[in-house]
Amino acid sequence: MTENRSRRIGVRPKDERRVGYVLAGIGAATGLALWAPRAAFSIDGGFEGHARDLSVAFVDLPLILLGGVLVPLFSWALALRRVPPWAAAAAALAALAIGAWGLIEWWTPRQHPDPGYDIPGM
Numbered sequence: 001m002t003e004n005r006s007r008r009i010g011v012r013p014k015d016e017r018r019v020g021y022v023l024a025g026i027g028a029a030t031g032l033a034l035w036a037p038r039a040a041f042s043i044d045g046g047f048e049g050h051a052r053d054l055s056v057a058f059v060d061l062p063l064i065l066l067g068g069v070l071v072p073l074f075s076w077a078l079a080l081r082r083v084p085p086w087a088a089a090a091a092a093l094a095a096l097a098i099g100a101w102g103l104i105e106w107w108t109p110r111q112h113p114d115p116g117y118d119i120p121g122m
Helices: 002-009 013-044 055-080 085-106
Strands: none
Touching (some): 013 055
């Protein structure tokens, strides 16, 4: 059924896969662009590396990249069943934008040194 629908609209299945790959690449690049500035302090560690937390590189980065790839890819695949390809691509980009907003709101690695450095009178 998908093949008949694709031919009727004028889009080949091979092109549909390519658009999916492009959307997955855009999602991965978006995830990396959101991760890098927020994780920089945890990787550097601040003064003398005291606050270094490499879990942002070994745990958070792979999960963020995986989510960045899968969110637009799955939303593209689901939307493609019901709407034309241009609307499915718009839905995938909207899902990616909502996912990026959710990541920014939810994921906050350490940004400043421990509060012990700011003890007044010392």
